[in-house]
Amino acid sequence: MTTAPPLPSPPRHVAAHAPEAGPTPWxxxxALAAAVAVGLTVLLAAFAWPATRTAPRDVPVAVVGPPAAVEQLRAAVEESAPGALDLRPAVDPAEARQLVEDREVYGALVLDPAAPTVVVATQAGPAVAQLLTTAATTATGGSAVRVDDVAPAPADDPRGAGLAAGALPLALGGGAGAVLLALRIRGNGRQAAGALVLALLGGPAAAGVLHGWLGALTGDWWAEAGVLSLGLAATSLGVLGLAAVAGRAGLGLGMATVVALGNPLSAASSAPVLLPGGWAGLGQALPPGATVAALRAVSGFGGTGAAGPLTVLAVWAAGGLLLLAVGAARGRRHPA
Structure with a gap:
């Protein structure tokens, strides 16, 4: 009767790297609890601070009327809200209205004693439209003012709540998709392909919800779907690119930039001109803000003003692809 040979003992290096037994050290x-508390504080500040500091700051507004009336309005604005409005004279009501349609200004005040009028564009920012309507009523001593809205809010979403509420899910969708691809998909090329598939599927789906179901957008459906797809691609590829060159630290940095910083500064619930100082420019340079700005342009203005935001999104997407290529090349030179 033969006996089985004894099993070989495990190598010493395996035992040396075995997981530690017992509870986690205090x-x-x-340290983990403190890190979570710090992250919560930063996230709370990032979302609450812009909301509590939103106010009009040099909002460009065209004004038409007799010189004496214009100067009186200017003095009244400077006394009641210094620095709130940047009044720009226009030749006549037609020119003032054209300036609003061309997105050169946010609105216009026509100081006609017989028929005072305020020209607004609600889809450029409902908060600004309400502000200008109030300013026009104050300038005319409380008398009735005719409101001419060149980009009215959607009938199914008069307060613009759909786009404001949708900004965070869009940022989270692109960012979380990038995290999932980075952690579960091997190969930078395959990760990039996954991000593009996410964008091509997610953009039309989001347009179907915001435009088709909720009625929060009123422009060309295909243009809106294209903007949403580009926004998702910019977000996911940007985060993936940072992860490709900086590992999990880059993944965390990308998510913090897109969600904790980009979403509060997107001005989805107000307008960039109402954000403090240079934060408005930073918000428009990040994917969430650029996506919201481009959606407003194609929904309410037939694409006028979309070139800048679309360029920002394209740069983010191209930059993410470039970083993924750099990470892939570095991996070929120094394989794990």
Whole structure:
């Protein structure tokens, strides 16, 4: 009767790297809890600070009327809200209205004693339209003012709540998709392909919800779907690119930039001109803000003003692809 040979003993290096037994050390527990608390504080500040500091700051507004009336309005605005409005004289009501349609200004005040009128564009920012309507009523001593809205809010979403509420899910969708691809898909080329598939499927789906179901957008459906797809591609590829060159630290940095910083500064619930100082420019340079700005342009203005935001999104998408290529080349030179 033969006996089985004894099993070989495991190599010493395996035993040396075996997982530690017993509970997690207390310093690690405290450090993890403290890190979560710090992250929560940063996230709360990022979302609450822009909301509490939203106010009109040099909002460009065309004004038409007798010189004495224009100067009186200017003095009244500077006394009641210094620096709130940037009044720009226009030749006549037609020119003032054209300036609003061309997105050179946010609105116009026509100081006609017989028929005072305020020209607004609600889809450029409902908060600004309401502000200008109030300013026009104050300028005329409380008398009735005719409101001419060149880009009225959607009938199914008069407060613009759909786009404001949709900005965060769009940012999270692109960012979380990038995290999932980075952690579960091997190969930078395959990760890029996954991000593009996400964008091509997610854009039309989001347009179907915001335009077709909720009625929060009123422009050309295909143009809106294209903007949403480009926005998702910019977000996901940007985060993936950072992960490709900086690992999990880059993944965390990308998510923090897109969600914790980009979404509060997107001005989806107000307008960039109402954000503090240079934060408005930073918000428009990030994918969430550029996506919202491009959607407003194609929904309410037939694409006028969309070139800048679309360029920002294209740069983010191309930059993400470039970083993925750099990460792939570095991996070929130094394989794990």
């Amino acid at each position: 310093p690690r527990v405290v």
